Amino acid sequence: MTAAPPSATDVLIVGAGIAGASLAAALAPWRRVMLIEGEDAPGYHATGRSAAFWHESYGGVGVQPLTRASLETLNSPSPGFSDHGFLSPRGALTLGQRSEAAAVDAFTAEFAARGVDIDRMSGAPVADMVPGLRDEWREAAYEAACRDIDVGGLHAAYLRAAKREGATLITRAPLRRARRVGEGWDVELSDGRVRAALIVNAAGAWADEVAGACGIKPVGIQPYRRTVMQVRLGVPVPADLPLVVHVGGEFYFKGQSEGRIWLTPHDETPAVPHDAAPEEMDVALAIDRLQSVVDWPVVAVERKWAGLRSFAPDRMPVFGADPHEPAFIWCAGQGGFGIQTAPAIARLLAAQLGAPEPAGMMGRVDAALYAPARFA
Incomplete structure (x- = not known):
């Protein structure tokens, strides 16, 4: 899946852990997506070291709606995404x-x-x-209802789904800096440049550093x-x-x-x-x-x-457009609950970037609660 970067993309997602991979899969049918990862392989840091479970109360009451809304995808994914679920009984x-x-x-x-x-x-x-x-x-x-999550299987399924829909993954490509040019971004990678209409910051522990490299005020991740x-x-x-x-x-x-x-x-x-x-x-x-x-x-x-x-400072996920720069999108602060909330966050954020609004339980989550504007 690794390839030389194209000259331009609609959405550049920085970070190919579970946050970036799930968003790429949700958004790629509707927008041109490039996913960049600084390491040799995606999921090297938090995603690849998770002892993850689906535990509805874990993370607190602010996280619980996202956890609940993610259950259907984790337990009974659509046939085009996976032929089996990613959960096993635990309690x-x-x-x-x-x-x-x-x-x-x-x-x-x-x-x-x-x-x-x-x-x-x-x-x-x-x-x-x-x-x-x-x-x-x-x-x-x-x-x-607590379940173990097959983290590796879920992450791989998201990467496969993103690839099927035309997303490009580039590894060993950390974002060095980016500047606004016209209505988009001129982004300098470790080896080359790319133009993007939007940047999504899904860089995990590096989220504030990526924001700084783009001239965006950090939110305190x-x-x-x-x-x-x-x-x-x-x-x-x-x-x-x-x-x-x-x-x-x-x-x-x-x-x-x-x-x-x-x-x-x-x-x-x-x-x-x-x-x-x-x-x-x-x-x-x-x-x-x-x-x-x-x-x-x-x-x-x-x-x-x-x-x-x-x-984030309030221990809630942060996703949505930066209040001062709408072409810079946050997808960070998932704490220890990023795997169990990834399906809902990806679908809700993708809807803000051009994908259809999610239905069912996901559609009833108030995404405004998690917007970065709360730190403005």
């Missing part, structure tokens, strides 16, 4: 100690009021779902390092263990295979955009937190990795 427990029962109550009530299928649980039913759970950790909210590891245990924890998320945001873990879990301390260490790597202190912190919750001996840390999760 999720938002877990607290006895002293956090009120927090779990509030969490449950908040999302139940929004129509989320969520059940308040306490005591033995919680312990039955997580073998080895310590006595003080028996307060929980359960979401049976801050990258944070997130550490994840695969841990082998000394007990036969089942592979279908639910996703277990601390109500206070200090950890989550889920079954990976028999006797193995994926674990994170849910760290958010402010970082500059870079190729993130795990730090031993965060690995140790994750294990310490895990062992305060469950009576599971840790035999080995088999793998560990880190990625960058990027947030």
Whole structure:
């Protein structure tokens, strides 16, 4: 799919992770689209390092409408997009100690009021779902609808769909700078130039840097390092263990295979955009937190990795035209929920750029809530 850049395009999308790839697929039937990626392959950073799941309450009430609206595409995509869904059963427990029962109550009530299928649980039913759970950790909210997402399969499907509709992907092509020329942009890449009517900034952790290179005021996208590891245990924890998320945001873990879990301390260490790597202190912190919750001996840390999760100041996604430069389009700030919201964000933003308005659940989302104008 890599090719020499054409001389001009309608829409230049900067960044070929899940945000850029999904938008390219949604927009390519209606506009000429070029997708540029600074790395050797798309999805190298946040997308390729995601332990993603579809969890309706994850990310908060502001993100939940986008998560819900994305479910149909993830679960039952159109035949032309994929011949199978991208979700598999998991279930999720938002877990607290006895002293956090009120927090779990509030969490449950908040999302139940929004129509989320969520059940308040306490005591033995919680312990039955997580073998080895310590006595003080028996307060929980359960979401049976939580699913794992096949991130690699979803990302690849979006790239294939974009290619079928004529989009061009160019790798090893970071945007160096861009300036307005007439009604469009003159864009300098690492090796060549291109003219574009619109620039879409889907550069993840680099979003503010790309804005600066285009002469656009940043909105305050801050990258944070997130550490994840695969841990082998000394007990036969089942592979279908639910996703277990601390109500206070200090950890989550889920079954990976028999006797193995994926674990994170849910760290958010402010970082500059870079190729993130795990730090031993965060690995140790994750294990310490895990062992305060469950009576599971840790035999080995088999793998560990880190990625960058990027947030706007209000921790909501940012997509839409810049308030001062309508030919510069933001698609950034997806935090740790970018995979589970990508279908809805792509369709809503594509509609602003010339594609038809989405129907159904997506059409009922108020895209104005996520517009960059809120930072003006």
